[in-house]
Amino acid sequence: MLKSGTKRVLGLMSGTSFDGVDAAVIDTDGEQIAGFGPTAFRPYTEAERAVLRAAMGLWPDAPGVEEAAEIVETAHAEIIARFDDIDLVGFHGQTLAHDPRGRGTHQAGSGDVLALVCGLPVVWDFRNSDVKLGGQGAPLAPFYHFALARHIGADAPLVFLNLGGVGNLTWVDPRHNAPERHGALLAFDTGPANAPMDDLCHTRLGLARDEGGAQAAAGTPALEIVRDFLDEGYFLRVPPKSLDREFPGLGARVAHLDTSDALATLSECVAASVAAGFDHLPQVPAQVLVCGGGRHNHDLMARLGAHLPAPVAPIEAVGLDGDMIEAQAFGYLAMRVARGLPTSCPTTTGVAAAVGGGQISAP
Numbered sequence: 610m611l612k613s614g615t616k617r618v619l620g621l622m623s624g625t626s627f628d629g630v631d632a633a634v635i636d637t638d639g640e641q642i643a644g645f646g647p648t649a650f651r652p653y654t655e656a657e658r659a660v661l662r663a664a665m666g667l668w669p670d671a672p673g674v675e676e677a678a679e680i681v682e683t684a685h686a687e688i689i690a691r692f693d694d695i696d697l698v699g700f701h702g703q704t705l706a707h708d709p710r711g712r713g714t715h716q717a718g719s720g721d722v723l724a725l726v727c728g729l730p731v732v733w734d735f736r737n738s739d740v741k742l743g744g745q746g747a748p749l750a751p752f753y754h755f756a757l758a759r760h761i762g763a764d765a766p767l768v769f770l771n772l773g774g775v776g777n778l779t780w781v782d783p784r785h786n787a788p789e790r791h792g793a794l795l796a797f798d799t800g801p802a803n804a805p806m807d808d809l810c811h812t813r814l815g816l817a818r819d820e821g822g823a824q825a826a827a828g829t830p831a832l833e834i835v836r837d838f839l840d841e842g843y844f845l846r847v848p849p850k851s852l853d854r855e856f857p858g859l860g861a862r863v864a865h866l867d868t869s870d871a872l873a874t875l876s877e878c879v880a881a882s883v884a885a886g887f888d889h890l891p892q893v894p895a896q897v898l899v900c901g902g903g904r905h906n907h908d909l910m911a912r913l914g915a916h917l918p919a920p921v922a923p924i925e926a927v928g929l930d931g932d933m934i935e936a937q938a939f940g941y942l943a944m945r946v947a948r949g950l951p952t953s954c955p956t957t958t959g960v961a962a963a964v965g966g967g968q969i970s971a972p
Contacts, residue, residue, distance in 0.1 A: 629651050714747070732943035744953060776798065777798045782891075797889070831874045884916035
């Protein structure tokens with residue numbers, strides 16, 4: 610186990626949008642952020658994406674999972690090889706299934722394989738310890754969000770809103786001196802984000818996404834669908850709480866609408882579900898900083914601005930890279946695991962007490 614001291618850590622993230630692997634270097638001791646290093650992106654090919662999509666929802670040993678894991682490991686090994694002078698790697702893997710109150714959580718890809726291939730110590734399997742101790746296993750970025758809030762000098766509560774395949778938010782009070790302190794953090798999945806919009810674009814248009822939200826902006830949301838969607842019990846549940854990539858039945862609800870109206874409806878559902886999440890916050894934040902691919906969707910950002918009671922801005926407004934926050938987060942968490950520090954706590958995942966997840970594979 611490492612003692613204190615800043616290390617150069619490479620964080621890796623492959624999200625449920627299946628676009629590819631993000632990689633980012635962070636200099637950290639697992640508590641403070643000393644600096645940021647180079648970044649890279651390795652896209653999945655259409656063929657690779659098809660295999661990963663087919664494996665979505667599958668658990669270990671199911672047909673198709675081994676092939677998906679090999680794709681994940683190969684892509685990550687390729688991007689690790691682009692970096693020099695790395696002390697440690699944080700490898701999240703590819704989430705295929707997430708059922709914390711049932712079978713647990715499943716991220717495809719082996720840290721043992723990456724450590725062997727790349728010759729570096731790899732921290733991985735971040736979520737299972739949390740789930741085994743009664744937590745949701747997600748979201749895991751909040752401890753990093755706390756470090757970011759202190760790094761940018763925030764002096765009042767703020768929200769980090771990540772819009773990936775699923776939306777999640779972290780309410781941070783940076784006046785506390787550690788993320789596991791009572792009142793420092795509250796985090797949970799808000800609901801679906803890019804996943805249903807991307808899936809609709811893929812199915813109907815053969816496109817990866819609604820670029821810039823242009824199609825949604827040309828449509829009109831079906832507000833009765835939005836109201837029915839908000840009646841789902843998930844939005845009333847007290848956090849912490851988390852979701853799988855698929856939100857039951859949402860795609861079917863808009864199947865009869867033309868593409869622009871369907872996308873506008875889904876965009877309104879995402880914004881409205883985030884707004885519903887704000888009902889659970891301890892107090893209104895001073896600002897909302899948006900990261901993840903959803904911040905490029907101008908229609909969605911406008912809807913968030915209309916729904917939320919605080920100023921909304923992409924995270925670049927405070928000088929951070931919104932495409933690499935999650936990759937940086939797993940670099941930061943890897944250093945915490947290496948130092949034996951907690952990576953989640955009751956107000957982020959619902960785990961019984963602050964716990965450190967992850968296992969370390971030596972090269």
